[in-house]
Structure formats: structure tokens, C-alpha cells
Amino acid sequence: MGNNIVGNVEQIITPKLVELGIELVDIQYTREGGRWFLRIFIDKPTGIGLDDCQLVSESIDPLLDEYDPIPHAYTLEVSSPGLDRPLKKPADFARFINENIKLTTYVPVEGRRRFKGRIIAADDNSVHLDVQGSNIVLTMEQIASARLSPEF
Structure with a gap:
């Protein structure tokens, strides 16, 4: 279920991120302490700040509401991948x-x-x-x- 959700979320949000000039680094969908979290890690050549995270969150939240890829309540978190960012591609x-x-x-x-x-x-x-x-x-x-x- 988790991998399918991650793939669906990626398809939904990638066009918006490209439009904003933001790179999608990773998506994690996980359960912690009885709560579900959807974590979106983003980057750009000049680095990511709090304003970028807020912009992305506000831009993708309506898309996630519209397409509803997650059938239950979850917390959306958008952040920088950090200095030790993963390399995937x-x-x-x-x-x-x-x-x-x-x-x-x-x-x-x-x-x-x-x-x-x-x-x-x-x-x-x-x-x-x-x-x-x-x-x-x-x-x-x-x-x-x-x-x-x-x-x-």
C-alpha cells in the first residue's frame, strides 16, 4: 500500500514542483506513534528555505485534497533533505x-x-x-x- 501511495503522490505533485522550479528529492509515507505522515523532501540549486517549504505545502495540499491518494488522515510535512541528502537518481x-x-x-x-x-x-x-x-x-x-x- 505504501509504495503505491508514494508513486501516486509523486505523479500528482511532480508537475507542480517542476512549475515552481523545485526538485523532488524523496517522498516518505510512514506511520509513527499511531499517526500517518507524508513527508516530501525538496531541493533547488540555491538551497531550500522555510518560505520554499511553505510555498510547496500550500501548492500541493489542494492537489492532494483533490486527487485524494491517501484514504485516511495524515500529516503533510515538506522540508529540505538536509546536508546529508539522499542520492537516488x-x-x-x-x-x-x-x-x-x-x-x-x-x-x-x-x-x-x-x-x-x-x-x-x-x-x-x-x-x-x-x-x-x-x-x-x-x-x-x-x-x-x-x-x-x-x-x-
Whole structure:
């Protein structure tokens, strides 16, 4: 049920986000403490502020009411993905070339599933990481999850 709802919500809100010049980073639909939450994570090249979150919330709330993809009460939350934003699409990896990431694979690659390194190249099919001086190439199909890992 959750994945279908996420897919439906994505189809409903994406055209509005594109119109607003906002990137959809992720959608989470989850139950916590007996309450349902629909979390929309957004970004744009100049970063996301509170005004952007409010604008998106006010823009998509009527669409969600009209199409009613969720059959019960829920709380809508719109926010920035944070400094450790997830990387999900090939374009995400390409956008953040030269940035540090933490990445997990579905199955071991070179004897391990967790990698921390710098993106040195990315295309529609693969990501090249510099992991402590070694070039590791992973296909998109191998990647279970990836997040930016900013260093301060």
C-alpha cells in the first residue's frame, strides 16, 4: 500500500514542483506513534528555505485534497533533505561530483557493502568513487542507498 501511495503522490505533485522550479528529492509515507505522515523532501540549486517549504505545502495540499491518494488522515510535512541528502537518481550522483558520500550496496562488492568516498564520475549506469585512493565502480543496480556525507 505504501509504495503505491508514494508513486501516486509523486505523479500528482511532480508537475507542480517542476512549475515552481523545485526538485523532488524523496517522498516518505510512514506511520509513527499511531499517526500517518507524508513527508516530501525538496531541493533547488540555491538551497531550500522555510518560505520554499511553505510555498510547496500550500501548492500541493489542494492537489492532494483533490486527487485524494491517501484514504485516511495524515500529516503533510515538506522540508529540505538536509546536508546529508539522499542520492537516488543518476542525475543526483552527476550533480554532486567531487562530493563525499556514504553508499550501501545490495550485495558485497570487493568484499564489502558499505563505502565512503568521493564521487569522481557518474552517468546513467554507474558511479565512480574514490575510496581512499582506489577507484570503485558501482552500477546503479548495485546501489541500495546513498547519501551525501559532508565534512566540516
